[in-house]
Amino acid sequence: MIGSLAVILGCQLLGEVVARGLGLPVPGPVLGMAAMVGVLWLRDRFAPPLLAGVEPAGRFLLAHLSLLFxxxxxxxxxxxxxxxxxxxxxxxxxxxxxxxxxxxxxxxxxxxxxxxxxx
CATH class of the missing domain: 1.20.5 (Single alpha-helices involved in coiled-coils or other helix-helix interfaces)
Structure with a gap:
């Protein structure tokens, strides 16, 4: 669970760094979501164990999505x-x-x- 949450937060951090570093008019979380799509696509090709376990954190976040509002x-x-x-x-x-x-x-x-x- 901690590893999968780290991957999700790492993608969001990467999106924030890219958006702010390059001064893009796109929100960091949107770029982070695009990075997550890329990570999941690469997971299917290389299947490292860390990336294979993104689902538990994703399910947990979706189950408690109302708290984010x-x-x-x-x-x-x-x-x-x-x-x-x-x-x-x-x-x-x-x-x-x-x-x-x-x-x-x-x-x-x-x-x-x-x-x-x-x-």
Whole structure:
């Protein structure tokens, strides 16, 4: 469990270092997630024991995912004056991003389903 958690946190650290070091406009955790995809892809090719055990920490984090929303909720409550001042812009951004996410998900699903049907 400690080794798999170290791999996950190491990927996030790598993403933060790359994002801040190169001044990229991409959040570090997003780059860390991309690094994790690369690590998992390499795991299938080289299968070192440390990388093979990422699943226990991942399952634990997913089982307790709701706890990760507590800091975000505290941040919202701490900034209620911003929420009150910018509620319309936030509502529009939330609505547009939700619709865009649904459209991209459907397009991706259909593309993958089409490819899987041809394989």
């Amino acid at each position: 507590v800091p975000a909720g505290v941040g919202v409550v701490g900034n209620l004056e911003v929420l009150a001042a910018e509620w319309l812009a936030l509502a529009v951004a939330l609505g547009v991003s939700t619709v865009l996410t649904l459209v991209v998900s459907v397009v991706t699903f259909r593309a993958v389903a089409r490819r899987m049907g041809q394989a």
